[in-house]
Amino acid sequence: MFSVIIYGRNDSHGYNLHKRAAISFNAFAEVMSDPDDEILFVDYNTPDDHPTFPEAIHDTLTSKAKRLMRIFRVRPDDHAELRRKTHLVALEAQSRNVALRRSNPRNRWILYTNTDVLLVPRSEDKSVSDILAALPDGFYETPRFELPEMLWEAAFDRADPAGNIKKLRDWAPRFHLNQVVQNFMPMRYDALGDFQVALRDDMFAIHGFDESMLLGWHCDSNLAARLTLFRGSAETLLDKIYAYHCDHTRVPAANNRGRRTRMNSQAQFIWNLATPYVPAQAETWGWPDRDIEEIRLDRDNAYSRYSAGVVATIAPACEPYRTTTIEWNSSHDLTYDLPHTLPFVCDQVLTYPRNANIMVIATRPDFVRHFSTAWGKMGFSGQVLLPTECEGLPTDLPGTETAPFFELLRRADLFVVEFGYASQKIDEPVRRGRHPSDLDKQRLDVVERLFRYAVSTEADTRPQHRRTSRRFVGVNVIYNRVWNLFNDYVAATITPFCGQVAAGYPRNERSVGGFMRRLRAKYGVALGRDLSTGANHS
Amino acid sequence: MSEAGFLGRLSDSVMDVLGRYLDVVSRQLDVSPNYVQPVSGAFEEAEQLYLRARALLRSGNVRAALPMFERARQLVPSFQDAIEGYGEGLDRAGEAERATAMYETQRQLRANSRGPAPDRSFVLRRVGRMTSEIAEYTWLLRSINDRPFPYVARGNAHLVMGKPLRAVVDYVAALGCDPTLVQVVALKGEALAMMRRYDEALRAFDEALAQRPNDPDALSGRAIVHMACNRMIAADADWRRQLAVLPPERASARACVALRLADYAVARPELDRSLERQPKEPYWYLYRLSAARRIGEPLLVEPPQESSAWPAPLLDLHAGRLSEEAVLHLADNADRQAEAHFQLGILRLHHDPGCSRQHFERVVELSQPSLIEHSASRHELMRWKL
Numbered sequence: 001m002f003s004v005i006i007y008g009r010n011d012s013h014g015y016n017l018h019k020r021a022a023i024s025f026n027a028f029a030e031v032m033s034d035p036d037d038e039i040l041f042v043d044y045n046t047p048d049d050h051p052t053f054p055e056a057i058h059d060t061l062t063s064k065a066k067r068l069m070r071i072f073r074v075r076p077d078d079h080a081e082l083r084r085k086t087h088l089v090a091l092e093a094q095s096r097n098v099a100l101r102r103s104n105p106r107n108r109w110i111l112y113t114n115t116d117v118l119l120v121p122r123s124e125d126k127s128v129s130d131i132l133a134a135l136p137d138g139f140y141e142t143p144r145f146e147l148p149e150m151l152w153e154a155a156f157d158r159a160d161p162a163g164n165i166k167k168l169r170d171w172a173p174r175f176h177l178n179q180v181v182q183n184f185m186p187m188r189y190d191a192l193g194d195f196q197v198a199l200r201d202d203m204f205a206i207h208g209f210d211e212s213m214l215l216g217w218h219c220d221s222n223l224a225a226r227l228t229l230f231r232g233s234a235e236t237l238l239d240k241i242y243a244y245h246c247d248h249t250r251v252p253a254a255n256n257r258g259r260r261t262r263m264n265s266q267a268q269f270i271w272n273l274a275t276p277y278v279p280a281q282a283e284t285w286g287w288p289d290r291d292i293e294e295i296r297l298d299r300d301n302a303y304s305r306y307s308a309g310v311v312a313t314i315a316p317a318c319e320p321y322r323t324t325t326i327e328w329n330s331s332h333d334l335t336y337d338l339p340h341t342l343p344f345v346c347d348q349v350l351t352y353p354r355n356a357n358i359m360v361i362a363t364r365p366d367f368v369r370h371f372s373t374a375w376g377k378m379g380f381s382g383q384v385l386l387p388t389e390c391e392g393l394p395t396d397l398p399g400t401e402t403a404p405f406f407e408l409l410r411r412a413d414l415f416v417v418e419f420g421y422a423s424q425k426i427d428e429p430v431r432r433g434r435h436p437s438d439l440d441k442q443r444l445d446v447v448e449r450l451f452r453y454a455v456s457t458e459a460d461t462r463p464q465h466r467r468t469s470r471r472f473v474g475v476n477v478i479y480n481r482v483w484n485l486f487n488d489y490v491a492a493t494i495t496p497f498c499g500q501v502a503a504g505y506p507r508n509e510r511s512v513g514g515f516m517r518r519l520r521a522k523y524g525v526a527l528g529r530d531l532s533t534g535a536n537h538s
Numbered sequence: 539m540s541e542a543g544f545l546g547r548l549s550d551s552v553m554d555v556l557g558r559y560l561d562v563v564s565r566q567l568d569v570s571p572n573y574v575q576p577v578s579g580a581f582e583e584a585e586q587l588y589l590r591a592r593a594l595l596r597s598g599n600v601r602a603a604l605p606m607f608e609r610a611r612q613l614v615p616s617f618q619d620a621i622e623g624y625g626e627g628l629d630r631a632g633e634a635e636r637a638t639a640m641y642e643t644q645r646q647l648r649a650n651s652r653g654p655a656p657d658r659s660f661v662l663r664r665v666g667r668m669t670s671e672i673a674e675y676t677w678l679l680r681s682i683n684d685r686p687f688p689y690v691a692r693g694n695a696h697l698v699m700g701k702p703l704r705a706v707v708d709y710v711a712a713l714g715c716d717p718t719l720v721q722v723v724a725l726k727g728e729a730l731a732m733m734r735r736y737d738e739a740l741r742a743f744d745e746a747l748a749q750r751p752n753d754p755d756a757l758s759g760r761a762i763v764h765m766a767c768n769r770m771i772a773a774d775a776d777w778r779r780q781l782a783v784l785p786p787e788r789a790s791a792r793a794c795v796a797l798r799l800a801d802y803a804v805a806r807p808e809l810d811r812s813l814e815r816q817p818k819e820p821y822w823y824l825y826r827l828s829a830a831r832r833i834g835e836p837l838l839v840e841p842p843q844e845s846s847a848w849p850a851p852l853l854d855l856h857a858g859r860l861s862e863e864a865v866l867h868l869a870d871n872a873d874r875q876a877e878a879h880f881q882l883g884i885l886r887l888h889h890d891p892g893c894s895r896q897h898f899e900r901v902v903e904l905s906q907p908s909l910i911e912h913s914a915s916r917h918e919l920m921r922w923k924l
Binding site: 225 | 596622625626629634637641645649650660661664666667668670671674675677678681682685686687688692694698712715719722750787788803815891
């Protein structure tokens, strides 16, 4: 019957986002009863190494909400071309159009709302699906009622949507919550964007939301003006549904900075309108040609993929624990516990697109063997790219491709750089003060130079389709002799030694030191050894 | 000062006098009954009552507003604005059950309202509460009178209410705010066509299409003007172009254009798709029956029998459950008479061509050029000549 369209990202927009969003998602699901109903959440511009917002809070969602929710992940790379045109990190019009394009075509209605709203049918025995099923064609709004922050924060149980809706029915008269705020036509009500219902066909006919609205605010008013031109006046559902908004203005948000708030022009996007259509985006709205990932919370979720990958490649530990050390006298020793480290490496890559290609610059063949198995089992269809310059690595693994470094560099979407001893066995004790063999030194030298080159030239060697920086995951780069090397080139956060993994994006240092490092890295390859031919220049 | 600014700055009394004059002139225009709200003394009285009641409700005087809404509703039982206003008043007075009944009545009336066919301009297809819309935009114009939106929105409401002259005044004001609004020029064309000022309408559509040659709404408007001026070849050219630019998802619009061209082979699959999207729309069944009969396809699908309202008698005619005389008796206005004659023309075509031709001629006599059956019949008659 209807598709709810909401959007957001995995950040901390407004106050106590996680609680109000969970309350809201669960409450939407509670009032949906048609088998075709769906909640479409567009996760816009969450960093690639983070899970989407609903994935991050999935444990607080009811099983019904998880079943109804389809998440469309818009990557930072999709947003890159718009980044310079807006101060916002999440764009409403683009998000809502991505969902509209991919909504269930069997549904007659689209409900535009936000992640902090609860819908309360006035008749307790009716769902919102029942209500919409009985409506004639049109464009509908209902006024938004405000909920004091204390009420939803202190009194709502996010796992009990039915109880929350019941509370609202009780609170409405007790706390005088229901105040209808009228507005000029075409808006009809204040804060109209929290409940706008339109026919799916109408939304397609008028080309969705206007994607030139990049500065925040008034997207809802623009839609109301255009649908009012198209359909006639906004009809009310005040007799059927109340919409309550969890107020969240204790702290400023990206789109709400008091007098300093930047907004789309009301004159341009409301009062200067004369047509419902946006012909300039008729063919492109909602990015129909882009492959937007869809994620479900009720199947094939992040944990199931992760465990499938890790379990497939390492056996359970046979001892209660193993030990290592951060004492400085063993910092030269690059042995590490692979079965312990691999789960942390998998954690770093799991949120990337499944078709991503990953370059693994490594010393240890067993690391490559284990990681590539896990990569495939985690559902990635992209290749594990192995430079031929890294000698001694297996070349016959499924899902891997071995080729010269310079051929692979422009195809990699992210990098794993592993610093270990090629000669280390998987069951060997770690950090006991072992020195590298000549072979280990040779392999480490290659890894170091490839790493320096890849990270220093990252911006110049991106695949053609990429517009954002590629991430570098360092394996065994903490509290040892490559710690400084890694952090000189990669802006990594300080991570616990116990994971043995650090990650980040290339530093863009403008200091003389940074310049020299980039120079050394870029030309070090040529000055040291011609990696494309294997000839030694030194 | 811009034209819009000038109009916006006219005093209320001057605007009121101008409005009354426009109403008088509008009533003298024979506009299509498709678009016209009942203009009568009762409606005017009901409208005044509604506007007063609405103001009282806004000011919080619910008790005073309720009887006025009720009186307006009694005067014109189909007056949607008054019915919804009454519902809101009852709701605020704590009579939720009666309020719900009022809202449901209003929604039922709106559901039963039929605008022109889906291939026509979106403006003409709007249904709803035009009196309140006009009042709201008039109110808005007191604050914002130098921007086009309120003029365009109010002009559209006037147009749908069958007041094309008032619509033209608003469109001219909107163009005064922004002369580049080519879409408004096309709307002006629709209003002028409604006033039968076809030459001016044609100029407006030509201007609009010069800048946006693939605007399906303007192509449709110009085709109908051409048809009204007996320029069938030009009309057909516009409809063919409209058909080419309408996207596949607008199947019902595409079906209507094909029907206007009496191109039943094109219309048939589009009608199938229209029925998939709107299985309760009886006209798609009816037109699919017409198209199937006309191209000699077997009639596989039973028409729906949920309602006896128009056009159910036409479906009964096809099913042999109703006689020709009975159908013509049930067709209670000129458009329905034309629709009935068109279906009779289709039914008689194969075994009594002469009778069929007479029915198509009757359609042309009875109907406006904007009716689908009008242009379809003219195409049928042209085939006779050929």
